[in-house]
Amino acid sequence: MSNYVIGKVIGVFGDSIDIALDNYLNDSGVPENMIININTEQGPEPILIGQPGTFLKIQISNGMLLCMVSGIKMKDTTNNSTDSISVDLPNRILTLVPFGTINENNIFEKGSDVLPTINNYVYAVSSKTINTIYSNFSEGNFTLGKLSLMPQQDALINLDSFLSRHGAILGQTGSGKSWTVASFLQKIANLKQSTVVLLDLHGEYKNAFGDYADYIDASSLELPYWLMNCEELLDLMVDKNENAAPNQTALFKTLLQQSKQNHPENQELAIPKINVDTPVYFDFNEILNKFRRLDTEMVEGSRGPKKGDFNGQFSRLLTRIDSKLNDVRYNLIFKPQIYNTSASMSDLFKKILGEEEIPKKIVIIDMSPIPFDVRTSVISLLLRCFFDFCYWYKKINEESYPLAIFCDEAHLYLNEYDSSSKSARLSAERIAKEGRKYGASLTIISQRPREVSATILSQCNTFLCLRITNPDDQSYVKRLLPDSLASITTMFSSLRRGECILLGDSVIMPTRIKIDKPNPTPDSEDTSFYKKWNMPHEEIDIPSVLDAWRKQKA
Known part of the structure; x- marks a missing residue:
């Protein structure tokens, strides 16, 4: 371990520590250029002192307290006192955030039951020490990139902690979120096997994973109505808010139960008890026809025909359903052509889990071709099906089925404030709260974290934060973090594109990382107006654009 002394502690505040740097003298202290050289087995190693995000250690009674630099400042050393006594004031002060303890055996442990006191020595930290700490913590050799301030050091993370306890990738537009997601998943694809589902909102990732991925156009993916549970159908x-809602709900449940139980195929499945939520085929039109008959039913009365008990009770309900049935955008739900039997459910799950004849490690579901109001219903059903599959897989196999779901642009459909996002949000919240027990992982990707469900983000134990300059978003992320890490959020606005600060359970300590460049890159590059407008004019094929727009198909 390095024993190069750079200064002393001058203030301890619980969640932060102030130190004063000593002036350079032989083999201690820090010169004006802030670069020191420490002796290692490989020879002298230059280290820049005071850079926010770098590490230092402080002598305490049970070892060394490892800290991260969060700030540096200069103080005026002029003594304006009228007394004749000369006071030597510190002029270079660093603010540190403590993270854990390195014991006498050079083993790192998060947290500490001892803090330093005034005048405790502060030491430089070698790259070997950092490498040992990361290597001992990470599971395997999974890395996202390099440490920004130590480019020779791999940024190793514990992948199990990131996925099993859920994570969030946050950053403003242009900060490198798509780049980060592509790089992350390309590294996962290098494992022997994986099951990752990426909900792609803008069609950016189609060509980012080569033969490792299966691409599904959501507009051609049938997610039939009979997969929905009773609540989703209602x-x-x-x-x-309608007065007839209780009657509509009660009758629908009765008819749904009967339709599922009486369907010939379902009777051959040997299911002991079929209920309204059992995922088996039923004839939706059969139920609607019964509603229509009751809605117009006339019965014999003492003075001739009169309206039946439910006459006129279902008119609005039928109007709402007919509007969806007549909307071609809902055909993938209400008019399935492929998955229209209970037996076909197996083929559907093989497709969305990448378990067809040639297994795929990543399944990209491109949501960009479908409208927003349909998109929310589709995502809600997908998330609920994924959770239920993982739940029942563990029940029968007594082990989890690891499934990682990456939700791109999550603020659009897991919105805390938009009522139209309710169904998708509730499905995602269930995974966030209970998925860890069954191997279902959720990773939130968003440029507007304060609009994402607070319930979901509160369950995320790792945050990969790229550049965030919006003060409101910075404040929101700050509230999600422990008080001891709050000061780190001030670095968010200075991060480069593709650079992040990783905080939480998957990394041994908050880490500033330069993400490895994905190869190939996603289709998310900014349009170069200057370059494009400096090229000769080309005639635009407007009719082909309009034709694709009308057909909703490129």
Whole structure:
């Protein structure tokens, strides 16, 4: 371990520590250029002192306290006192955030039950020490890139902690989120096997993973109505503010139960008890026809025909359903052509899990071709199906099925404040709260973290934060972090593109990382107006653009 003394402690505040740098003298202290050389087995190693994000250690009674530099300042050393006594004031002060203890055996442990006191010595930290700490913590050799301030050091993370306890990739537009996601998943794809589902909102990742991935156009992916549970179906059909809503709900549940139980195919499945949530095929039109009959039913009365008990009770419900049935955008839900039997459910899950004849490690579901109001229903159903599959897989196999779901642009459909996002948000919140027990992982990707469900983000134990300059978003992320890490959020606005600060359970200590460049890169590059507008004019094929727009197909 390095024993190069650079200064002393001058203030301890619980969640931060102030130190004063000593002037350079032989083999201690820090020169004016802030660069020191420490002796290692490989020879002298230059280290820049005071750079926010770098590490130092402080002598304490049970070893060394490892800290990160979060700030540096100069103080005026002029003594304006009228007394004749001369006071030597510190002029270079660093603020540190403590993270853990390095014991006498050079083993790192998060946290500390002892803090330093005034005049405790502060030491430089060698790259070998940092490498040992990262290597001992990470599971395997999974790395996202290099440490920004120690480019020779791999940024090793514990992948199990990132995925099993959920994570968030946050950053403003242009900060490198797509770059980071592509690089992250390309590294996962290098493992012997994986099951990753990426909800791609803008069609950016189609060509980013080569043969490792299966690409699914969501507009051609059938997610049939009979996969929905009773509550999801009622949300599509019933307006709960309507006076007839209780009758509509009660009758629908009765008819749904009967339709599922009486269907010939389902009777051959040997299911002991089929209920309204059992994922088996039923004839939706059969139920609607019964609603229509009851809605117009006339019965014999003492003075001739009169309206039946439910006459007129379902008119609005039928109007709402008919509007969706007549909307071609909902065909993938209400008019399935492929998955229209209970037996076909197996083929559907093989497709969305990448478990077809040639298994794929990543499944990209491109949501860009489908409209927003349909998109929310599709995502809700996908997330709920993924959770239920993992739940029942563990029940019968007594081990988890590791499934990682990456939600791109999550603020658009897991929104805390948008009522139209409710169904998708509730499905994601269930995974966030219970998924860890069954191997279902959720990774949130967003440029507007304060709009994402607070319940989901509160369950994320790792935050990969790229550049965030918006003060409101910075403040929101700051509230998600422990008080001891709050000061680190001040670095968010100075991060380069593709550079992040990783905080949480998957990394031994907060780490500033330069993400490895993905190869190939996603289709998310900014348009170069200058370059494009300096090229000769080319005639635009406007009719082909309009034709694709009308057909909703490129």
